[in-house]
Each structure stands twice: as C-alpha cells, then as structure tokens.
Amino acid sequence: MRIECRHYKEDDFIRVRDFLKNIFGKWSVGHVFMPARWEYIVFHPNIVPLKQAGVFEQIGLWEEDGEIVAVAHFESELGEVYLDVDPNYTFLYSEMIEYAEANLYEIKEDGRKSIEFHVDESNEALKALLEERGYIRDVALYEVYSGRSIVDELPDLKLPEGLLVRNIRKKEDDGRRLRVLWRGFDHVGEPDPKDLWNSCYMQSAPGYDPSINIVIENEEGNFVAYAGFWYDHLSRTAYIEPVCVDPDYRRMGLASIALTEGMRRCRLLGAENVYVASDVGLYKSLGFSQVSISYSWLKQLSDK
Template identity: 25%
Template sequence: MQDLVQRIYGAGSRFHIGDIGWELASVPPERQAGWRIALWSDGDQDVAWGWIEGNGLLLVVDPARPEVAGEVLDWFREETGPAVQRLTSVLESETHLIDAIEKAGFVLEHGRPYYTHHNITLDDLGTPVVPDGFTLRHVRADEIEKRAAVHRAAWSDVAPSKMTAEAMAAVMSTWPYRPELDWVVENSDGVFVASALIWLDEQHRAGLVEPVGCAPQYRRLGLGQAVNLGALHALKELGGVEARVCPRGDDGYPIPAKLYQSIGFRPGLRTVDYVGQKLDL
C-alpha cells in the first residue's frame, strides 16, 4: 500500500506514506477485525488498493490505470451488500477516481466534515520557543509508555483515547517512523505534555505531520506551535524540503487549521464525500 502511495505521490495525491503507517500501526489488531483491504496488481506492480472500514471506503488508484477504479468500487459494493448506504471520500483533484465514483452511481454530498491539505516549504521556518520549565526535544526509543500517555492525554477530550503502549510500540517500529522526527514538550516533572510526529518520504523529500496533540491543561501556552516547529526543523535537517498536514477544513473544528496556519502552512486541496444509496429490498 505504501509502495503505491509513494510511487504516485504528488501535490494532487490524497495520501502520504505516513498516513498508511500511522493508520495501520496505531490501531490494535482486535479493532481491525472488521476491516477489509484488497490490492490490485499488474504483474509485479500494484496499481490500486481499497480499504473498507464499516460502510466507508478509502481507495488509491494509479492515475495511469483509471479503469481499475471501477473494479475497486465493484468490490466495495460486493463486500458491503445492497442494503448498506456506502460512503467514500477522495481529494478534489483525483478526477480519475471521481469519474469512476460518479459512474458507479455515487452522489456528491455536501455538509459533511472535510479535510484540507495544508502545505509548507521549509526554507523560512520560525524559531520554536517554550516557556520556562518546559523542554522541547525528540523522543527516545525507550520512551514508549510516556509517548503513548501524551497521545492519550491530548486525544481524550470527547472520548477516552484507546492508545496503548503496545500500539505506540507498533507505530515506532513501522516504516518510515524515525524518533528524530517524533517531537515532544516535557514539563519539569518529566511528563510529556505535547507531541508532533512527522513521517519523511525520502524519495520526495516530503514530510507528513500526523498526529499532533497537546494535553488540555497545557493548551494556550504556545506548546503546539513550538512542538510542530521543532519537528519541522528536524525534518529540514534530514533533507526534507516541504511538509503537509491535513486538518479539518470545515467550521465544525477550526482550531487545528488556525494553529498550522500560524506556523506558515497554507491551505490547498480539500476532500469531497460521495454517498452510494442503499437499495430497497
């Protein structure tokens, strides 16, 4: 899956290899039980994949092989059945997918939460600053539990985060994870209170920021901006020239996008959602 994403990567691509690394490694196997993933190959080269979670589909298809998109959608329909309202989301620039999705009877649906690619070049980054009593640094390989704990603290506002030390260990052993690009803010008690992870695609010299978080009691101190900038500077030192982050773009959750824009990220392409109506049986 990552090989295909890397081979076709560009400004108009939905996914970065880090998206796949994070999503597959961060979810424990027992929670993946209902997932269905299929690959389409031509000889020794993968040309498409589909990934079903519940009634939703993520798909990647080589733009040079647009006809395979129809096969992925047929598989989606067969796997979910006619009584299910099917959902799929693509980047607005992926016209080879949109054409196939509309031909398959899916309808563009407005009003759902969507995501916007935000991009930054690394030639003019600001300087990260943390308040007295805090330390900005990258994670060490032996700090798995502390790294899992800061993720749980940052992502438990709405519902308790299910991040475990075992899941974080899986993330930290997944290609292309690098501890030099996994940055945290540590308080005076040695507790991690904010974090930002960047995944580097060395072939394209492009980083993906995923995920970022700050414990609620430490927000509005500039730690989110500092930890992102620390990781971005590290990305530049490792040869990166650009980075991407994909926050919500709708008005329902605007704060992350504002944070990234304050660092210098600029919004670009957005996702669009399509619905395939269930049949009356």
C-alpha cells in the first residue's frame, strides 16, 4: 500500500495521541514520545501562540490507508525534533529526517538554521542514520525518563498539621490552581486574573482527570502544592506533569505527599506503572529509577 506524508491539521490531535498509545507498548519507554506527554504539551497555554501562528501545521504525518504510521514533531518549540514510528515502518526514518530538516528547524538570532533530534540511546538505527548525515551527539544535552511500579507498596507519609490533601475541582478551583502554579514555578508576585483562562485551557484536554490532579490546601484555603497526573488506560501507565510547591512551603515534604496520593489514585484506576521526564532526587526518594536516556543529535543546516 502507498504511504503518504502530509502536514498536521488541528483535528489530528486525537489521532496522533491514539497512534502514540498504540505504539507505546511496542517500544521501550523513552523510545516513543509518551501519549500523555503529547496531550499535556498540546494543551499547555504556552503553546497557544504556536498554534495561532500555524506552527503546528509543520508537524509531519505519514499514513497508510488513512492510518498514521509515523509522526515527526517538536515538543514546545521548533528545532527540537522527535520521530515516532510504528516498529514495522522504521524504513521511513530517512524520509522523516529529511522532512524535519525542511520543516521543523529553528532559525537562530543570527539567521542560521539549526536542528536537534532527541534520540533514545537504544535506537541504534536512528543514531546510525543521523551520524551518516553529519549529526553530532551532545552528551551534555539529554533527557531521561524515570519510573516505578505502583502495584508495589507506596510510602505512608504524614501530612503536616493544618494542611489538607485532595484532588482539584474544575471551575471552583481555577483561581487557586493558577496561583499555585504561578508561585510554584517561581514567578514574581501574584498571577494576573486575566490569565485565568490558562487553567481552563489545560483542563479542557480530553485526558485531563481532576480526580488524579492533587493539591495540598492550607488553612486559608490557598493551594501550596500541586501534582498533576495523566493516565492511559490502554497501557496502564500514568505520567506526571506538572509538580510544584509554593516557595513559602518548601522543604516540608509536600511534593512527596501530593505525588504519593496521586500514585495511589492512579493505582485505583488500574495503573501499574508511573513515569516522569526527570531524575531529580525527589523521585529517587519515592522509589523511582532511571528507565531511559535520550541524547540530542545536533546539526547546523545552513549558513545565513
């Protein structure tokens, strides 16, 4: 059958997510972009300007008989490329690299075009092709996935007095959700009420489940910690994003408490494993270990 390549359209979101779900179990973790991570980033408020500018249309899809078999995409900005492909279609890698070089590059301030591919260290075929085309692996630029089973026993952590742990409530909690994310990611002052749409937008993602998005609330009713989870029933895996703690409440173990509660709730939904794109000490202390590492393969495509 003939395989056709085309540009991404707005209504392809679900189809790409479902494609990633279908191939997730066929590859090892890290070899494929996690479907929950795709959903998180597409519905992240910071991505809205890219959508409005038509940048998402530069993503490439390969289809056979109307079914997606491969996707070349970025995450949050042009120039950083991920290639996801059904294991039976890895012969498309060369074509996908050429597509990315023509459509997904970044233009630097000096006018030069550059591109980097995120490649799982276990993907020998893709690494060899990039090396043949003059790409250089930068071991200083990498991303990892850490994970753990949640079938096993979870930590029993004590919540400090005066605090309450619960899940988010849509609409009712939007303002407080915005505030804890604003302060938790070290922005100065208080959030602008005009940005309240941020919470509404992310929570409009089809896979957003308020029952597994955990907050810790103080006696004044403000949220002081947040741990977001995304659950994929097909693979029985959960993905963590985002996690933050208000600066005034750090070093109290609140992130660990919120994460543990979220993992417990994901387990009730049927989750067997949980993953996060990080290997910081917080996750190691909760029993996570590194399951994959991807390095950046870099190339300058042209002069000015």
